[in-house]
Amino acid sequence: MDTGMQSGGYTMRTDYSTYLASSEWQETRRRTLEAHHNRCDSCGGRYQLNVHHRSYQRLGHEHPDDLVVLCRPCHKAAHRPGTFEHRWFRVRQGR
């Protein structure tokens, strides 16, 4: 287990791609897909699913709420500044 938030974590800029290639992330990714029933959180689609980080602040020890499952079109939309992520966030937070 992690002993502290800083130790053993990853930093966005330098280690993100390394992290995505790690078995640690593969396992987190697999668990996330399972928890979300292998469906896109936005449209319910089942194909070309990605696990998307809503927050990179806990990279390496993500909170389940930091991660969402998105199909490719929705994932693309999530990375476009503005629209999608905001809409999704509101729904999820019940605001």
Ligand SMILES: [Zn+2]
């Ligand atoms: Zn989708």
Ligand SMILES: [Zn+2]
């Ligand atoms: Zn993403």
